[in-house]
Amino acid sequence: MADWISLPVNWVFLVLALVIAFAGVKVVTSRNLIHAALSLVGVLASTAALFLLLSAEFVAWVLVLVYVGAVLVLFLFGIMITRAPMGREVSLDNERRGLAAITALATFALLAGTSWVAFGDVEIEGVGDPITTGDLADSLLGRYLIPFEIVSFVLLAALIGGIALARKDRSPAEEAERTDA
Amino acid sequence: MSEQQDLFTAVANMWKGFRVTFRQMRKPRVTTQYPKEFREKPQRFHGRHVLNRYDDGMEKCIGCELCAGVCPAKCIYVRGADNPIDDPVSPGERYGYVYEINMLRCIFCALCVEACPTEAITMTHLFEMSTTNRQDAIYTKDELLVQPDGTPNHMFDEDHLADFGELAAADGWMRATSPQGRADFSGVPGWTPSAGVGLRPAEQGQSGTEPEGEDA
Amino acid sequence: MMPIWLALAKVLLAFVVGLGVVVLLVWFERKIVSDLQNRIGPNRAGPFGILQTVADGLKLFFKEQITPSRVERFVFELAPFLAVVPALMLFLVVPIARPIEITLDGAPYLLSFAALDINVGLLFALAMSSIAVYAIVLAGWSSGSKYPLIGGVRGSAQAISYEAAMGLSMVAVVMWVTTLPGVTDMGAMSVNEIVLRQQGTFFPDLLALSWIPQWNLIPQFPAFVIFMIAIFAETNRAPFDLVEAEQEIVAGFNTEYSGMRFAMFFLAEYLNMFTMSALAVSLFLGGWGGPFLDTIDGWAATALSFGYFLFKTGLVLFLFVWVRATLPRFRYDQLMQLGWKRLIPTALLWLILTTLVVSFREFGAPWA
Numbered sequence: 001m002a003d004w005i006s007l008p009v010n011w012v013f014l015v016l017a018l019v020i021a022f023a024g025v026k027v028v029t030s031r032n033l034i035h036a037a038l039s040l041v042g043v044l045a046s047t048a049a050l051f052l053l054l055s056a057e058f059v060a061w062v063l064v065l066v067y068v069g070a071v072l073v074l075f076l077f078g079i080m081i082t083r084a085p086m087g088r089e090v091s092l093d094n095e096r097r098g099l100a101a102i103t104a105l106a107t108f109a110l111l112a113g114t115s116w117v118a119f120g121d122v123e124i125e126g127v128g129d130p131i132t133t134g135d136l137a138d139s140l141l142g143r144y145l146i147p148f149e150i151v152s153f154v155l156l157a158a159l160i161g162g163i164a165l166a167r168k169d170r171s172p173a174e175e176a177e178r179t180d181a
Numbered sequence: 182m183s184e185q186q187d188l189f190t191a192v193a194n195m196w197k198g199f200r201v202t203f204r205q206m207r208k209p210r211v212t213t214q215y216p217k218e219f220r221e222k223p224q225r226f227h228g229r230h231v232l233n234r235y236d237d238g239m240e241k242c243i244g245c246e247l248c249a250g251v252c253p254a255k256c257i258y259v260r261g262a263d264n265p266i267d268d269p270v271s272p273g274e275r276y277g278y279v280y281e282i283n284m285l286r287c288i289f290c291a292l293c294v295e296a297c298p299t300e301a302i303t304m305t306h307l308f309e310m311s312t313t314n315r316q317d318a319i320y321t322k323d324e325l326l327v328q329p330d331g332t333p334n335h336m337f338d339e340d341h342l343a344d345f346g347e348l349a350a351a352d353g354w355m356r357a358t359s360p361q362g363r364a365d366f367s368g369v370p371g372w373t374p375s376a377g378v379g380l381r382p383a384e385q386g387q388s389g390t391e392p393e394g395e396d397a
Numbered sequence: 398m399m400p401i402w403l404a405l406a407k408v409l410l411a412f413v414v415g416l417g418v419v420v421l422l423v424w425f426e427r428k429i430v431s432d433l434q435n436r437i438g439p440n441r442a443g444p445f446g447i448l449q450t451v452a453d454g455l456k457l458f459f460k461e462q463i464t465p466s467r468v469e470r471f472v473f474e475l476a477p478f479l480a481v482v483p484a485l486m487l488f489l490v491v492p493i494a495r496p497i498e499i500t501l502d503g504a505p506y507l508l509s510f511a512a513l514d515i516n517v518g519l520l521f522a523l524a525m526s527s528i529a530v531y532a533i534v535l536a537g538w539s540s541g542s543k544y545p546l547i548g549g550v551r552g553s554a555q556a557i558s559y560e561a562a563m564g565l566s567m568v569a570v571v572m573w574v575t576t577l578p579g580v581t582d583m584g585a586m587s588v589n590e591i592v593l594r595q596q597g598t599f600f601p602d603l604l605a606l607s608w609i610p611q612w613n614l615i616p617q618f619p620a621f622v623i624f625m626i627a628i629f630a631e632t633n634r635a636p637f638d639l640v641e642a643e644q645e646i647v648a649g650f651n652t653e654y655s656g657m658r659f660a661m662f663f664l665a666e667y668l669n670m671f672t673m674s675a676l677a678v679s680l681f682l683g684g685w686g687g688p689f690l691d692t693i694d695g696w697a698a699t700a701l702s703f704g705y706f707l708f709k710t711g712l713v714l715f716l717f718v719w720v721r722a723t724l725p726r727f728r729y730d731q732l733m734q735l736g737w738k739r740l741i742p743t744a745l746l747w748l749i750l751t752t753l754v755v756s757f758r759e760f761g762a763p764w765a
Binding site for chain 3: 199203210211
Binding site for chain 1: 538557
């Protein structure tokens with residue numbers, strides 16, 4: 001344990017892990033919807049910092065760009081355009097909070113225990129040079145090409161779904177008018 | 182601008198717009214560096230009021246309260262008093278004993294100038310009337326009345342910025358348009374210089390003589 | 398391995414340059430806008446009004462910071478900082494002068510003047526500009542009144558729409574830059590590397606054309622145009638300033654801010670303007686490059702290159718101000734239409750074209 005603490009990387013990891021844990025709890029327990037979204041920002045930003053600790057620069061900044069910069073902004077839009085709540089929202093409270101907390105703790109114990117047992121004595125060698133985009137591209141388009149292409153299908157499905165959902169619903173009268181004209 | 186403007190026309194139009202603004206850089210600027218430079222006010226500018234005097238130094242105001250009556254903003258407060266026998270202030274029986282104008286309420290419409298039967302109150306080109314409290318904005322008779330030589334008072338001598346040469350421009354034109362103007366007086370100079378004393382010399386088309394009549 | 402003090406010194410330099418230029422930039426804008434509008438701008442505070450920004454800053458410093466009762470306190474107070482910090486961080490990746498050889502612990506070391514000289518500099522810049530969106534939307538929401546909310550939501554929608562176009566044009570530039578020979582061992586996404594690869598001329602052998610510098614402006618001109626339009630929209634500058642124009646929506650998302658908090662937003666806007674211009678200069682106009690840099694070397698050349706950088710950024714900033722003085726404002730739906738329906742497809746098209754050209758050059762014709 002002593003040599004774990006002696007490395008500064010591990011202190012930073014400890015701080016980040018605590019931030020993630022605390023912010024994660026705030027996400028699910030916060031009474032205000034916007035506070036929950038902002039805590040999610042904290043979680044994701046700290047995750048990006050964790051990636052930085054592992055020298056995965058590209059992934060870290062892409063995570064910030066996509067998750068924090070786009071996905072969460074859209075979350076916030078969705079909340080603000082539909083409700084824009086301020087102050088406490090009573091409907092966010094759940095009566096079964098106790099059971100939920102127990103389930104969460106049990107899941108956490110299971111995951112943590114499994115990870116500890118499986119990887120407890122693996123040491124990550126000193127993370128050195130940053131992983132370049134070139135290496136990332138080589139593996140994405142080399143070894144992991146097929147998963148990459150499958151993921152693009154998922155994106156296509158999401159796009160089509162979005163367009164279908166956002167399309168203006170036309171009443172049958174308007175449809176008939178369109179086919180006649 | 183039609184929707185179907187093609188790209189080149191749109192870009193060309195935009196470029197023309199940009200050239201217009203760019204060319205302004207080579208033209209002279211229109212800003213006046215107030216207070217060092219001073220832009221001349223129009224001749225009939227509604228500036229601050231003054232109470233005028235006659236040539237011999239007597240005040241023109243007779244305390245009739247017509248100006249207070251006509252004022253739409255109710256900003257003039259006048260009280261007349263009988264002229265002391267041995268030391269008359271105005272030619273006539275009464276004079277303006279209390280005369281106050283609240284400049285914060287005044288809307289500078291010059292109806293008081295139109296209403297005054299003796300051209301006692303006229304408007305100058307003075308416009309620097311800033312004060313630091315509401316009390317100071319109520320101009321009393323001492324401030325409104327012109328000096329014996331005809332120059333107007335300025336409340337804060339240390340920061341008067343106006344060019345007194347400007348004040349020589351006339352503004353008593355209201356007198357000629359007022360319903361009180363008698364036909365006998367048309368063509369006779371009855372203009373009061375904007376601030377001050379006496380009458381202007383006759384202009385082109387005006388005779389220099391007063392009309393005959395018992396109450397001329 | 399760069400020592401900590403050197404890294405901190407570079408960051409401090411970037412900070413000082415950024416804030417110093419912003420103070421001058423406010424004055425610059427006011428003077429140029431007034432020149433374009435036939436009037437004299439500020440000319441009382443200091444010679445030619447140079448100290449006007451300082452006077453404004455002092456005034457805002459002493460102004461009362463009114464906090465309305467309905468605001469969400471924590472977020473309300475956080476938003477101004479969220480506006481300034483990403484703008485400053487963005488500036489860290491921009492190289493402001495030519496790298497210079499110094500000896501560090503006895504070994505030669507090429508000191509680059511980008512405070513954050515990382516492999517993925519451009520991606521970092523994009524990430525920071527997407528964080529800047531939060532300031533707008535959170536400021537608008539936390540003010541607790543309807544005009545800021547509308548302004549905030551619209552402003553952030555505008556920002557994320559044009560971010561996509563900005564990113565796509567940057568990607569096209571990065572792809573093009575990979576065809577140029579590398580200088581340091583950083584990848585093509587490092588802004589310092591992109592600037593270094595733009596030094597030199599296109600046709601050094603042809604005497605008549607040997608003066609044309611190898612700037613990305615020429616082979617990537619459409620990307621330049623798209624990038625410029627996108628950064629006008631990102632920084633909420635005219636003609637895309639609907640969300641904060643006084644005639645439209647009071648002051649949009651920063652209506653309820655007064656005093657030093659408003660000064661932070663003000664500072665952040667001009668800082669963003671400067672930083673995006675610096676990025677545009679680095680990506681497209683050859684950064685700190687210029688004539689006569691090969692003939693002299695040492696710190697004199699570095700200083701000269703800093704001067705070139707400032708001059709070019711000044712040109713782009715003049716363009717910002719010129720556009721503000723000339724073009725009328727876009728309506729919000731026109732703005733969104735321009736972003737999504739015209740700019741992004743154009744950027745994609747240009748990206749595909751660039752890809753084709755780059756792969757031709759790299760791998761030869763597919764039919765060969």
